[in-house]
Amino acid sequence: MKSMSQTTGAGRTRKGGETKERIVDCALRKFRQYGYDGTTMRGIAEDAGVSLGNAYYYFKSKDHLITAYYRESHETHIEACEPILDGEKNLKKRLLGVLRTRVETSMPYHRFSMQLFKTAADPESPLSPFSDEQTEVRDLSVDIFRRVIDGSSTKVSGKLATELPMLLWTYQMGIILYWVHDRSQGCSQTYKLIDHSTDLVVRLIQLNRLPPMRPLVNRTLKLLADLKPLRTNGA
């Protein structure tokens, strides 16, 4: 654990912190307005009233501004989810609510996300939501799904219980991937996908209770475990 901010160690004085914040704000605004490709570092710097080189003092690359997006994105999401996580007991409704909210709150960044996913899809990059460097935000995000399960009336048992929050997070990433490319009016296709797939997912979770299913479930979990060590050099 190194601790936070990829952003060059910078921003440790009153003025520095403010400058950094100003850059982030301008960047996010430009991202919403013009998308990722349509936003230039020169443009951000100009808006923020700093020189180009100075912007690079705070963020060592354009990509690194993405971390700022992840943070804002998560905060907006969890805030909007509280009512559902607090008030609803039915598993399917909880899951449905969290996923729909994720899409809704991300809407202003639709164009941006389209172009983002190109960089984010590459687990090489520290900017990938799957990378070590994003552990912090990712864990917060996985936690939402832990709450989805724990706060519901459906009890999950066996090996599945441990893995489920992370699996649901991955499932959410799949939804996002779809949304990113969804050009339908108001992203109605994505909402349809959410409805149909949560139905399936909840069924599968409940199927886990049937003893004859256990070997298949366990074998699948074992496979997923194998999928993990992408970054290690193990033989």
Next chain:
Amino acid sequence: MKSMSQTTGAGRTRKGGETKERIVDCALRKFRQYGYDGTTMRGIAEDAGVSLGNAYYYFKSKDHLITAYYRESHETHIEACEPILDGEKNLKKRLLGVLRTRVETSMPYHRFSMQLFKTAADPESPLSPFSDEQTEVRDLSVDIFRRVIDGSSTKVSGKLATELPMLLWTYQMGIILYWVHDRSQGCSQTYKLIDHSTDLVVRLIQLNRLPPMRPLVNRTLKLLADLKPLRTNGA
């Protein structure tokens, strides 16, 4: 259907065709040797003995050279697969053989593919293996899996039969995605993944025969059908 080559309509004279071919050859060699990012258009042009501008006359962007890679990649694969497709009857062994061969033949391009997937993961791009523009090569690739099934002793029935070749192709893309990020010695992790996952996949295919499974299978297929129309503007 527009027909082939994304490459600007160019290359229709004797000399033109040769120049184009020379560019492709130099590009692929450089891709193998230095990866995608490590290869510059200027470098390719120089090796091919043409000017930078001229290279752009034949390929309207660096990305468009990727089409050339897809083509070579597919040809090498199918050639290497013939023995298995002709000689083996067991479904699992056929599938295993085809997937292993895919990885083996792609090995010289491992570094290249790492960087490639960044661009290819974006279905926006005409370079994505999922895009309309790549229908031609993709169909050829899906066809390999049709042969895997048809030539095997296992009979597949129901709605699954129609979709299975395409599903297996998608599954192969998943394997490739894993391989691309696999840093283990000789990509042993990927081969392990292939072994374990084909086992699971073949089991699932055979499970399809059990009547009680049908509703779940059909519901899943319906969901997958919903997943398709990513590019349309449907309500």
Next chain:
DNA sequence: GTCTATAACCGGATAGAC
């Protein structure tokens, strides 16, 4: 040490002459 600015460099892409 923390911050800021100016002037390059590099490589993908385009314009336009021949």
Next chain:
DNA sequence: GTCTATCCGGTTATAGAC
């Protein structure tokens, strides 16, 4: 079909100011 000249934007080197 081919070239040269140029643009554009991410990134870096470097030098100074607080």
